[in-house]
Amino acid sequence: MLLLPNVTDWARASDAERQEWEERSLCVGGIISVVYYSLLLGLGLPVNILTAVALSRLAARTKKSSYWYLLALTASDILTQVIIIFMGFILQSAILARQVPHAFIHTSNVLEFAANHASIWVTVLLTADRYVALCHPLRYRVVSYPERTRKLIAAVFGVALATGIPFYWWLDLWRDAHPPTTVDKVLKWIHCFTMYFIPCSTFLATNSVIVCKLKRGKRVDGHRRRVGKTITMLMAVTTVFTVLWAPRTFVILFHLYMGSASKGWRVHVALNLANMIAMLNTTVNFFFYCFVSKTFRRTVGEVARSCNPFCLGPSQLPANGGFLHSALKPLGLLDSVSL
Numbered sequence: 001m002l003l004l005p006n007v008t009d010w011a012r013a014s015d016a017e018r019q020e021w022e023e024r025s026l027c028v029g030g031i032i033s034v035v036y037y038s039l040l041l042g043l044g045l046p047v048n049i050l051t052a053v054a055l056s057r058l059a060a061r062t063k064k065s066s067y068w069y070l071l072a073l074t075a076s077d078i079l080t081q082v083i084i085i086f087m088g089f090i091l092q093s094a095i096l097a098r099q100v101p102h103a104f105i106h107t108s109n110v111l112e113f114a115a116n117h118a119s120i121w122v123t124v125l126l127t128a129d130r131y132v133a134l135c136h137p138l139r140y141r142v143v144s145y146p147e148r149t150r151k152l153i154a155a156v157f158g159v160a161l162a163t164g165i166p167f168y169w170w171l172d173l174w175r176d177a178h179p180p181t182t183v184d185k186v187l188k189w190i191h192c193f194t195m196y197f198i199p200c201s202t203f204l205a206t207n208s209v210i211v212c213k214l215k216r217g218k219r220v221d222g223h224r225r226r227v228g229k230t231i232t233m234l235m236a237v238t239t240v241f242t243v244l245w246a247p248r249t250f251v252i253l254f255h256l257y258m259g260s261a262s263k264g265w266r267v268h269v270a271l272n273l274a275n276m277i278a279m280l281n282t283t284v285n286f287f288f289y290c291f292v293s294k295t296f297r298r299t300v301g302e303v304a305r306s307c308n309p310f311c312l313g314p315s316q317l318p319a320n321g322g323f324l325h326s327a328l329k330p331l332g333l334l335d336s337v338s339l
Helices: 007-012 015-062 065-095 102-135 137-143 146-169 182-221 229-257 265-282 285-292 294-307 323-327
Strands: none
Touching (some): 015 065, 015 285
């Protein structure tokens, strides 16, 4: 447990005691962060890779745009885990103690923000796709098809990389001994709007319209209208994102005007905890998919069995005894492929 001094003790303490408290809190907090991010990466990366393989199979079988959006979201989560959790938190902060060239840190900032932007705006695309599918079904059949979906996803990833370039000049939050400059204030506000306020407003508006549409359909039809599993997953993904990223957004704004992570240990600890909570968002989607979709669970089981030939039954083994050849054969279309 991280024990911190109260306000009275902090005010009466000498400079040496304050420095000792800061070093102790940052050290213990750093150990907790390293353990947390290591566990998160060790669990989340294999789970997301398994999710990506399963969704790629479902996308190839069903030709549904929703699966392509979920696959792109999973790919962006993998990039976030590799670039932010491994390169940013574990490699730079823990292993190298940020003793790396400034150009490397700034380049990592570009990649980190690009991965974040790709993740959130792919989710916005998925939200728009479900909105059009439910509220304008005839138009949806015309505008939504795999080729168009893949082009939109590629465009989002390209724009995400382009919008990450200005964050090359992002001020290091952990060592900002000087007051933020105008450029830093502009970048932080842009980050908060593009990563949280605008996407969450979009989620709130579209999800409200979808819920109202479903309730209106129930009143007109006179019976309960079935909520699609993709819409259920969409609601869960957007809600969890809104909750988990809220602490980081408000801590950044508080840090911008009220405190400094390098001078105040409370701001440092709050920012550290907010980052830990936000990064949890890269791991939870797999469990939502498994909980909601029987088709996804079945496909995950297929992927797991194809990776482990000893899990195949005698009737599934090839006549020549070749495990690998059987595992790589394309699987047929499932009886029920709706998500």
